[in-house]
Amino acid sequence: MIRSEIVVGKTDHGKLMRLANGLMERNPDLAEELVGELERASVADDAAIPAGTVQMGSTVEYRTGGDPPRRVTLVYPVDADIAQGRISILTPVGTALLGLSVGQTIDFVANDGRQHLMTIVSVEEGSDAAA
Template identity: 50%
Template sequence: MKEHINNGPKPSIVIGKTDHVRLNNLALAAAGRLPEISDGLSLELERAAIVPDVSVPKNVVRMGSMVEYETDIGDTRRVTLVFPGDADISEGKITVLTPIGTALLGLAAGQTMGWTARDDRRHKLTILKVIEHPVDALVAPRDQTFSPKANE
């Protein structure tokens, strides 16, 4: 198994309770066939601030969120973070069981995160904006936003 590459200090992240439970189960289920990805996801889940689902700020990437981000080379991309069964790269739906999917999880607009691709190349991404998932309106209105610390 590869060791995790340190991409520098990691920003604070926020995850809703339901996503946290589902993602922990997913990480455990994936441990046998994708140990590096499973370990990376587990590490992110361990360091996350866990909040009630209705308290996840609207500017935080959660499962089902469409997010626009900028890469370290200046490209802007828009993707939706999904569970593995819903992944479809042609539709911009990326699974949380990829290095970039794990990196996006729990970040707020304005935050930057380093991540390492499967070929060991290091990258950084910055969240430009989080676009609400249509199901969010059925959960509860969320007026609050998460303000990352200045050094993130």
């Protein structure tokens, strides 16, 4: 598997660990995937996150395989709305996006069980990462 180095801000890291821990009994596979990503992340002060790094609330353009680029905003589950391009951190794509920077690539297993290779094309900082 391709696993690029990732950076997550302290605030997001804390909120996401609480979210994952709350899911352990209801959906252990999903919780473990998120915890795995959080555990391998470098945790940085929120103000020290490098520009172009996907954080909660970021709008991201990514490419998978030969498909055209897709543009989404990474959000907490309560704010998810696929029709508006707002994808939950608790989706395979959402978990894979967290902490990546422009140009980085990661592979992930989608809801359909197939493995995909995703490359980050651009990242716009979110105005507010809403909890």
